[in-house]
Amino acid sequence: MHEIVAREEIAKDTWRYIVRAPEIARQRRAGQFVVLRVYEKGERFPLTVVSSDPDEGTIELIFQAVGTSTRMLAKMDVGVEILDLAGPLGRPTHIEHFGTCAVLGGGFGMAPVIPIATALAEAGNTLIGINGARSREYVILEERFRQICDRVEICTDDGSYGHRGFVTDVLQRLIDAGEQIDYVLAIGPTPMMRAVAELTRPYGIRTVVSLNPIMVDGTGMCGGCRVEVAGEVKFACVDGPEFDAHQVDFDMLMKRQRMYSEMEGEARKMFEPHSTPLCCCKEGGHDNNRGKDEAAADARAASRPAGA
Amino acid sequence: MPEQPPGQRVRNFDEVPLGYDAEAAMAEASRCLQCRRPLCVDGCPVRVKIPEFVRLVAEGRFSEAARKIKETNAFPAICGRVCPQESQCELKCVLGKRGEPVAIGRLERFVADWALQHGKIQAPELPPPTGYSVGVVGSGPGGLACAADLAMRGHDVTIYELFHAAGGVLRYGIPRFRLPREVLEAELEYLAKLGVTIRLNFVVGRTATLDDLMEDHDAIFVATGAGLPRFLGIEGENLLGVYSANEFLTRVNLMRADRFPEYHTPVHCGDQVVVVGGGNVAMDAARTARRLGAENVTVVYRRTRAEMPARTEEVVHAEEEGVRFGFLASPTALNGDDDGWVCSMTCQRMELGEPDASGRRRPMPIEGSEYEIACDTAIVAIGSRAHPLVPETTPDLELSTRGYIAIDDSGATSKEGVFAGGDIVTGAATVIEAMGAGRRAADSIHRYLTSERPTDEDG
Ligand SMILES: Cc1cc2nc3c(=O)[nH]c(=O)nc-3n(C[C@H](O)[C@H](O)[C@H](O)COP(=O)(O)OP(=O)(O)OC[C@H]3O[C@@H](n4cnc5c(N)ncnc54)[C@H](O)[C@@H]3O)c2cc1C
Numbered sequence: 177m178h179e180i181v182a183r184e185e186i187a188k189d190t191w192r193y194i195v196r197a198p199e200i201a202r203q204r205r206a207g208q209f210v211v212l213r214v215y216e217k218g219e220r221f222p223l224t225v226v227s228s229d230p231d232e233g234t235i236e237l238i239f240q241a242v243g244t245s246t247r248m249l250a251k252m253d254v255g256v257e258i259l260d261l262a263g264p265l266g267r268p269t270h271i272e273h274f275g276t277c278a279v280l281g282g283g284f285g286m287a288p289v290i291p292i293a294t295a296l297a298e299a300g301n302t303l304i305g306i307n308g309a310r311s312r313e314y315v316i317l318e319e320r321f322r323q324i325c326d327r328v329e330i331c332t333d334d335g336s337y338g339h340r341g342f343v344t345d346v347l348q349r350l351i352d353a354g355e356q357i358d359y360v361l362a363i364g365p366t367p368m369m370r371a372v373a374e375l376t377r378p379y380g381i382r383t384v385v386s387l388n389p390i391m392v393d394g395t396g397m398c399g400g401c402r403v404e405v406a407g408e409v410k411f412a413c414v415d416g417p418e419f420d421a422h423q424v425d426f427d428m429l430m431k432r433q434r435m436y437s438e439m440e441g442e443a444r445k446m447f448e449p450h451s452t453p454l455c456c457c458k459e460g461g462h463d464n465n466r467g468k469d470e471a472a473a474d475a476r477a478a479s480r481p482a483g484a
Numbered sequence: 485m486p487e488q489p490p491g492q493r494v495r496n497f498d499e500v501p502l503g504y505d506a507e508a509a510m511a512e513a514s515r516c517l518q519c520r521r522p523l524c525v526d527g528c529p530v531r532v533k534i535p536e537f538v539r540l541v542a543e544g545r546f547s548e549a550a551r552k553i554k555e556t557n558a559f560p561a562i563c564g565r566v567c568p569q570e571s572q573c574e575l576k577c578v579l580g581k582r583g584e585p586v587a588i589g590r591l592e593r594f595v596a597d598w599a600l601q602h603g604k605i606q607a608p609e610l611p612p613p614t615g616y617s618v619g620v621v622g623s624g625p626g627g628l629a630c631a632a633d634l635a636m637r638g639h640d641v642t643i644y645e646l647f648h649a650a651g652g653v654l655r656y657g658i659p660r661f662r663l664p665r666e667v668l669e670a671e672l673e674y675l676a677k678l679g680v681t682i683r684l685n686f687v688v689g690r691t692a693t694l695d696d697l698m699e700d701h702d703a704i705f706v707a708t709g710a711g712l713p714r715f716l717g718i719e720g721e722n723l724l725g726v727y728s729a730n731e732f733l734t735r736v737n738l739m740r741a742d743r744f745p746e747y748h749t750p751v752h753c754g755d756q757v758v759v760v761g762g763g764n765v766a767m768d769a770a771r772t773a774r775r776l777g778a779e780n781v782t783v784v785y786r787r788t789r790a791e792m793p794a795r796t797e798e799v800v801h802a803e804e805e806g807v808r809f810g811f812l813a814s815p816t817a818l819n820g821d822d823d824g825w826v827c828s829m830t831c832q833r834m835e836l837g838e839p840d841a842s843g844r845r846r847p848m849p850i851e852g853s854e855y856e857i858a859c860d861t862a863i864v865a866i867g868s869r870a871h872p873l874v875p876e877t878t879p880d881l882e883l884s885t886r887g888y889i890a891i892d893d894s895g896a897t898s899k900e901g902v903f904a905g906g907d908i909v910t911g912a913a914t915v916i917e918a919m920g921a922g923r924r925a926a927d928s929i930h931r932y933l934t935s936e937r938p939t940d941e942d943g
Pocket residue numbers: 209219220221222223224225238239240241242243244245246247284287288387388389390391392417433434440441444
């Protein structure tokens with residue numbers, strides 16, 4: 177049902193997929209995500225819906241192949257169906273006319289920034305885009321960002337492209353230069369979001385971040401995604417994923433994100449290309465692109481009665 | 485009934501009770517007195533025709549017994565395993581007054597398994613299609629039972645389920661050592677034979693709203709359950725290694741974390757596990773932790789054994805498997821190490837005071853009685869809340885207290901054509917009650933479709 181209709185590698189290990197999902201395409205709004213499972217032994221994991229085309233009935237996903245699940249997805253070709261795809265999940269972003277908005281994307285945090293920036297621009301805000309990456313080869317979606325924003329600043333940690341430094345340096349410079357900023361959106365690695373929150377706090381600028389704790393169901397049923405905001409426990413998948421940056425307990429979020437890091441390493445090792453009989457890539461002779469994957473079909477036959 | 489020995493079963497996820505053979509079942513069934521006024525039936529929420537089916541078992545007429553049970557209970561292989569018989573049918577059995585009641589649940593399980601093994605589960609002949617279409621939200625026991633009944637009356641039924649597999653709590657909550665998944669799969673196959681469609685990965689309220697579904701269906705049954713976890717609200721609850729029972733069990737049952745890394749979803753289960761709660765969920769979490777290799781598993785419950793809501797069999801099985809119990813204790817804090825992992829739980833001792841509204845004696849804290857239990861995993865199993873997605877996105881759906889959906893005697897909600905039942909109406913209850921609610925709603929929906937509505941063009 178959820179066929180991959182187009183794919184391209186837009187930067188090193190960073191992929192853009194167009195997937196057929198008519199219902200999600202119709203319903204989704206900025207800030208929402210989907211939960212996927214790419215094969216019958218795989219994890220459920222979340223990805224932001226970057227854009228959708230209700231007429232074509234497709235959604236756009238952009239992800240970095242970092243671990244087991246995302247690497248497996250990155251191996252799946254056009255024409256293949258994604259085993260499970262549910263959504264759109266999460267609260268849509270609260271959009272209004274704020275005035276001048278600084279929208280900050282760190283690394284592949286750019287993917288979730290795009291839909292929200294688009295919605296902010298449509299609501300008549302003036303947008304200053306700031307895109308930070310490790311180095312030039314990790315700068316993604318620059319053209320698109322420039323089309324959405326009134327102005328774009330780019331920075332890299334090593335100075336290989338744009339300013340040398342972090343997104344916070346650029347933001348600080350803007351504030352110091354007397355730029356009136358009414359709203360800040362920051363999405364990227366947790367330390368980056370925390371740094372932005374600390375920067376804007378003394379200025380009292382409303383700052384929103386999109387949190388990415390580990391999720392299972394994505395619908396409020398497990399509590400695994402809990403984060404602390406203003407001293408209260410929130411479930412990021414249903415109460416978020418966006419929250420007031422000044423109220424988020426980033427320390428706890430970072431710890432919880434690492435809960436399975438050892439085990440994730442173990443799982444990844446098993447799925448290193450060609451390293452084991454379980455290798456899932458085409459090169460290893462275990463074609464992951466069997467449209468009607470047999471194992472998957474078995475698993476489904478069980479839970480999806482005929483006639484479905 | 486023969487069981488897997490405790491030392492063996494804590495190392496696998498296979499079913500614990502092994503089931504009767506035909507001879508044992510016939511012997512047990514012949515103990516039934518065939519009461520003229522069978523009290524046992526009053527104890528069963530769906531009024532299974534107990535004396536009738538038990539007599540058929542005693543006579544060795546197993547397929548007929550299976551059909552007899554199916555008249556009122558669509559999923560006997562499940563109920564025979566998970567019903568709290570000691571507080572339902574078997575509680576009322578007259579033989580229980582002076583000895584052992586008839587083992588109704590075990591007989592039900594035997595009959596259902598026998599029918600399954602002998603290929604006797606054939607879909608009944610379906611009436612011609614009525615042209616009516618019903619949407620069922622949620623594929624737990626409530627939704628499945630409702631769907632089966634509606635399909636048997638010729639209605640076209642589609643179930644919408646947010647997870648990637650059907651079954652609700654039967655899939656992600658109850659472990660396979662209590663309910664082997666083949667049993668669930670067989671029931672789902674039966675449903676498929678009845679022509680029921682299941683749309684997985686469909687989150688009602690998100691993928692489409694209830695109002696959207698109303699456009700495709702003539703009536704809707706909402707059975708979304710009470711799947712939201714409750715936490716204790718104490719210090720340290722967000723430390724690493726602290727789980728809701730829902731998450732812990734979902735990772736293992738639905739995502740197969742017991743077979744990590746072959747299956748990619750991990751679960752953290754240390755050596756010293758503390759489970760908070762006294763119900764079936766707590767027992768399932770504790771026994772699952774033992775099977776994942778935890779040496780010391782302690783269940784902390786604020787009342788005593790007598791008040792535990794868990795099925796007696798589960799408590800006995802847990803004890804046999806080496807699970808320890810800390811009664812009259814209530815956690816006051818979870819304590820963490822420098823890396824943010826839970827390392828102990830502070831508990832306060834309790835004593836039982838006056839009975840509360842539910843008639844159970846209220847636990848009262850004893851001042852200055854705090855003590856600590858070392859742990860590297862803590863699992864919170866203190867109950868659940870209504871799933872809010874459908875109510876939140878359906879403004880004209882009237883709610884009762886605490887977010888549950890309000891219904892009248894027929895199962896109808898405040899919204900025309902929308903019915904509800906199961907845990908989303910009653911709060912966390914039992915499998916058989918959810919099934920009963922599903923069947924009653926199916927009756928009401930059938931009546932609503934066939935009599936009260938003006939016939940439209942496809943009617
Ligand atoms: C609401 C939300 C939106 C997201 N949107 C995007 C996106 O648009 N593009 C993108 O590249 N990434 C996005 N992510 C992150 C993405 O989900 C993870 O990169 C992915 O789950 C990693 O899985 P893996 O098996 O490949 O890696 P693993 O080796 O399993 O883990 C790598 C990292 O991903 C995290 N992670 C693992 N499993 C999960 C999980 N189930 N849920 C959340 N995090 C997990 C781990 O903490 C670890 O830091 C989003 C996360 C959230 C919560």
